[in-house]
Amino acid sequence: MSLYLEAATILESPQTTSLKAVIYNPSKPFKSPQPKLYALIVETLKFQDILKEVVENAGILKLERKLTPLLSILLTHDLLFTKSGIATSSGPLKDAVLRHKARLNAEFTRARLRRGHGDVKSLVEAVNAEHSRESEDGVTKTPTGLTTFNPRWIRVNALKTTLKESLSSQMFSAFQEVGGMSDMFFSEVVRKYYYPKAELLPDIFAIHPSHDVTSNELYKSGEIILQSASSCLPAIMLNPPKGSTVVDGCAAPGNKTTHLAALVGSNGKVFAVERDRRRAEILERMVAKAGAEKIVTTLKATDFTTITEGHTAWKASYLLLDPSCSGSGILQRVDWDISKLNLPSSNVAPSQPSKKKRKRDDSSQKCSVSQHGEQETQHVDEEVQDSDTSKERLQSLSDFQVAIILHAFSFPNAKRITYSTCSIHAEENEHVVARVLNSEIAKERGWGVQSREDNPLSTWHRRGLVGELSELQVSPKEQQRIADGCVRVSRTDGLGGGFFVVCFTRQVDGEDQLGEDIGTLGVALARGNQGPEGSKEDGDQEWNGFSDEESNEAAPTIDTADDGPQSGKRKRRKPSKDQQARTEKINKRFQKGRKGWS
Numbered sequence: 033m034s035l036y037l038e039a040a041t042i043l044e045s046p047q048t049t050s051l052k053a054v055i056y057n058p059s060k061p062f063k064s065p066q067p068k069l070y071a072l073i074v075e076t077l078k079f080q081d082i083l084k085e086v087v088e089n090a091g092i093l094k095l096e097r098k099l100t101p102l103l104s105i106l107l108t109h110d111l112l113f114t115k116s117g118i119a120t121s122s123g124p125l126k127d128a129v130l131r132h133k134a135r136l137n138a139e140f141t142r143a144r145l146r147r148g149h150g151d152v153k154s155l156v157e158a159v160n161a162e163h164s165r166e167s168e169d170g171v172t173k174t175p176t177g178l179t180t181f182n183p184r185w186i187r188v189n190a191l192k193t194t195l196k197e198s199l200s201s202q203m204f205s206a207f208q209e210v211g212g213m214s215d216m217f218f219s220e221v222v223r224k225y226y227y228p229k230a231e232l233l234p235d236i237f238a239i240h241p242s243h244d245v246t247s248n249e250l251y252k253s254g255e256i257i258l259q260s261a262s263s264c265l266p267a268i269m270l271n272p273p274k275g276s277t278v279v280d281g282c283a284a285p286g287n288k289t290t291h292l293a294a295l296v297g298s299n300g301k302v303f304a305v306e307r308d309r310r311r312a313e314i315l316e317r318m319v320a321k322a323g324a325e326k327i328v329t330t331l332k333a334t335d336f337t338t339i340t341e342g343h344t345a346w347k348a349s350y351l352l353l354d355p356s357c358s359g360s361g362i363l364q365r366v367d368w369d370i371s372k373l374n375l376p377s378s379n380v381a382p383s384q385p386s387k388k389k390r391k392r393d394d395s396s397q398k399c400s401v402s403q404h405g406e407q408e409t410q411h412v413d414e415e416v417q418d419s420d421t422s423k424e425r426l427q428s429l430s431d432f433q434v435a436i437i438l439h440a441f442s443f444p445n446a447k448r449i450t451y452s453t454c455s456i457h458a459e460e461n462e463h464v465v466a467r468v469l470n471s472e473i474a475k476e477r478g479w480g481v482q483s484r485e486d487n488p489l490s491t492w493h494r495r496g497l498v499g500e501l502s503e504l505q506v507s508p509k510e511q512q513r514i515a516d517g518c519v520r521v522s523r524t525d526g527l528g529g530g531f532f533v534v535c536f537t538r539q540v541d542g543e544d545q546l547g548e549d550i551g552t553l554g555v556a557l558a559r560g561n562q563g564p565e566g567s568k569e570d571g572d573q574e575w576n577g578f579s580d581e582e583s584n585e586a587a588p589t590i591d592t593a594d595d596g597p598q599s600g601k602r603k604r605r606k607p608s609k610d611q612q613a614r615t616e617k618i619n620k621r622f623q624k625g626r627k628g629w630s
C-alpha cells in the first residue's frame with residue numbers, strides 16, 4: 033500500500049520544485065519504485081476530473097471512513113485505468129475500494145458516455161491528446177516531430193535589483209550564459225542560464241525548469257519574479273515612459289502590474305483595477321512583495337468599465353488590458369499543486385451528482401492561487417476559465433474583450449493601449465482587433481494599430497494572422513499592416529506559452545501619435561488636462577515582465593451613462609445614438625452568453 037500512501041504524501045507536500053525532482057531526489061528515497069510513483073501521480077492528475085466525478089457519484093467516501101479524497105482517486109485510477117488494477121495484494125484501503133467495484137465501474141461508464149466516448153480507449157486518447165502539450169523536463173516533441181523547449185522564465189524586478197546583481201547572486205553565480213535554448217536542455221550540466229535576445233526581453237532570462245527557485249531568497253524577497261516571457265510582452269510593448277500614469281485594467285494576480293511599476297519607476301503611477309475581490313487581495317500581496325506599493329494603487333472589486341470621468345485613473349495616458357480569456361495558449365506542466373487538484377467531496381450522496389456543487393468546486397479549484405502565496409507568481413498566466421472553447425463560449429469571451437477595449441478607447445488622454453490574451457484562438461485575438469477597429473468610437477477618436485516598425489517588439493518574427501482580419505473594413509494592404517503590428521507567440525516558441533498582444537495608438541491625419549507626439553486631436557484632448565505625469569513623460573525611456581468566480585458576479589456593463597463610483601461632479605459626454613445602440617447590443621449579448629464568459 034506504500035505506493036498510494038507515498039503518492040498521497042508527495043501530493044500533499046508543498047509544490048516547490050518539479051515532480052520529477054521530488055521523486056528522484058536521492059536524499060529522500062521512497063519505498064516504491066520511482067517510475068511507478070511518477071506514473072501513478074501523473075496519470076491520476078490527468079484523469080482527475082472524471083475520477084472525482086466517479087468517486088463522488090459512487091458515494092464511497094461517505095461509506096468508507098479510511099479513504100481520504102486523495103487516496104480515493106489514486107486507488108480508483110488504478111482500478112479503472114490499469115490492466116492489473118490496484119497494485120497491492122491486500123490491505124484495508126484496497127478492500128475499501130474493491131467493496132464498491134461494481135458501483136465505481138457503473139459510474140465510470142456513465143461518466144465516460146456523458147463525455148461522448150463509446151469505449152475507454154477513446155476516452156484515454158482524448159485525455160492524452162489534451163495533456164500531451166508538454167513534458168515535465170521542458171522538452172516537448174510535437175506530433176510533427178519538432179522538439180521545443182520550455183524553460184523557466186525569470187523577470188528581474190528592477191524596483192529592487194538589476195539583472196547583473198541577480199546573475200551574480202549566490203543562486204545564479206555558477207550559471208553560465210548559453211547561446212541557444214537547446215544548449216540549456218541538452219547540456220550535461222543544466223546549471224546554466226539562458227539569456228535570450230536581450231533587445232527583445234530586457235531584464236528577463238530563462239533557466240532550466242528543474243531548478244527550484246521558489247525556496248531562494250531572491251524569489252522570496254521579490255527581487256526576481258517567475259513570469260513567462262510571453263506574459264512580459266504587453267508591458268514591453270506598451271513601453272510607458274518613466275513617470276507616466278498607467279491603468280492595468282484587468283490586473284490580478286498582478287505580474288504585469290508590477291512589471292509596469294518597474295517601467296514607470298518611482299515617479300510613475302499604476303492603477304491596478306481588479307473586479308474580483310479575492311484575486312485583488314493576491315494582487316495586493318504581489319505588489320507589496322515587489323516593493324511597488326508607492327507606485328501602484330489597487331482598485332479592488334472595481335469593474336474597469338465603471339472607471340469614467342472624475343476618477344483619477346481616467347486621466348491615464350497608457351492602458352494595459354489583459355482580460356480574462358480561454359487560456360488556450362497556456363502550457364500544461366505537471367502541476368501537482370494539491371490546492372488545484374479536483375478532489376472529490378466526501379459529502380456528495382451516491383448517484384446524486386449536483387451540477388451546481390460541481391460547478392462551484394471547479395471554480396474554486398481554478399482560483400486556488402491564493403492558498404500558496406509563494407506560488408502566486410508562477411500561476412500568473414493561469415487565469416484559465418475552463419477548457420470550453422466552443423464557438424459560443426469564444427464568442428461570448430470575445431464580446432467581453434471587445435467591451436473592455438471599447439471602454440479603454442474612451443479614456444480622453446490615452447495614447448497607447450495594449451490588449452493581450454494567453455489564447456491562441458483568432459476569435460479572441462485578430463477578430464477582437466477587427467471588431468474594435470470597426471467601431472464608431474475607434475473611428476471617432478482615431479484609434480488604430482501601432483505599426484510593427486514603431487514597436488519595441490518589431491524584431492519578433494511571429495505576427496498576427498492577416499487571414500483572420502477579413503472583417504476589418506480597410507484595404508488589404510492596411511489589413512496586412514495591422515496583422516504585422518500584432519504579435520503572436522506560439523506554444524512551441526519557448527516563451528512560456530501561446531500569446532497574443534497588440535498595441536493601439538491614436539492616429540490623427542493618418543499619422544501614428546505614438547504617445548509623445550500629440551497631434552491636432554491630441555492637443556485638443558490634452559487641453560484642460562494637466563495629467564499627473566505632465567512633462568515627465570517626455571523623459572528618456574531607459575529600461576530599469578483558474579477560472580475566476582466571475583460566474584457568481586453580476587455581468588459587467590459597458591459604457592455606463594452614469595459616472596463611476598468615485599466620480600466627481602463633471603458629467604461625461606452623452607454617448608451618441610450609435611454608441612448607445614452598440615452598448616445595448618453588447619450588454620444584451622453579455623446577459624445571454626454570461627454563463628459562458630469569465
Ligand SMILES: C[S@@+](CC[C@H](N)C(=O)[O-])C[C@H]1O[C@@H](n2cnc3c(N)ncnc32)[C@H](O)[C@@H]1O
Nearest residue numbers: 282284285286287288307308335336354356415
Ligand atoms: C487574465 S487575468 C489578468 C492577469 C494579469 N494581467 C497578470 O498578468 O497577472 C484577468 C483578470 O481580469 C479580471 N477581470 C475580468 N473582468 C474585469 C473587469 N471588467 N474589470 C476588472 N477586472 C476584470 C479577472 O478577475 C482576472 O483577475
